Amino acid sequence: xxxxxxxxxxxxxxxxxxxxxxxxxxxxxxxxxxxxxxxxxxxxxxxxxxxxxxxxxxxxxxxxxxxxxxxxxxxxxxxxxxxxxxxxxxxxxxxxxxxxxxxxxxxxxxxxxxxxxxxxxxxxxxxxxxxxxxxxxxxxxxxxxxxxxxx
Numbered sequence: 001x002x003x004x005x006x007x008x009x010x011x012x013x014x015x016x017x018x019x020x021x022x023x024x025x026x027x028x029x030x031x032x033x034x035x036x037x038x039x040x041x042x043x044x045x046x047x048x049x050x051x052x053x054x055x056x057x058x059x060x061x062x063x064x065x066x067x068x069x070x071x072x073x074x075x076x077x078x079x080x081x082x083x084x085x086x087x088x089x090x091x092x093x094x095x096x097x098x099x100x101x102x103x104x105x106x107x108x109x110x111x112x113x114x115x116x117x118x119x120x121x122x123x124x125x126x127x128x129x130x131x132x133x134x135x136x137x138x139x140x141x142x143x144x145x146x147x148x149x150x151x
Contacts, residue, residue: 058150062143065089070105075150080139081105081112082148085123089148092125092136103136112136 058075065071065084072094073080079094083105092112094102101116111128112121119130126135140151 091139097134098132
């Protein structure tokens with residue numbers, strides 16, 4: 001068999017026929033898939049980018065968090081969950097120590113709960129259940145003139 005096709009008095013190289021086109025297309029799609037998959041794997045294995053710490057303090061009135069409730073706010077570029085319990089006000093990073101999901105306060109159970117993998121933390125941030133490897137990270141604050149000032 002010859003390496004060329006004869007079509008209407010024109011000579012076409014064999015590698016530009018349908019089979020050659022499909023092979024090149026499939027090869028390109030496979031290469032693209034490997035590039036995308038490699039990017040996903042690298043992003044999973046690499047540490048998260050460092051956050052730029054913003055200067056300044058966040059201040060909110062104590063009355064903004066009634067007893068038994070919570071307030072989500074952003075401090076130094078990270079979500080913080082402040083809770084007003086019978087014992088007083090506590091504040092923790094709202095980022096779960098398992099995979100970085102956001103926790104929420106469940107007032108009925110008086111726990112922090114991560115809905116992604118059922119992680120549970122008590123009011124002191126200690127792990128009660130689920131896969132989190134360490135307790136929630138506390139956020140420093142002080143109360144001055146009925147205002148909560150996050151440091």
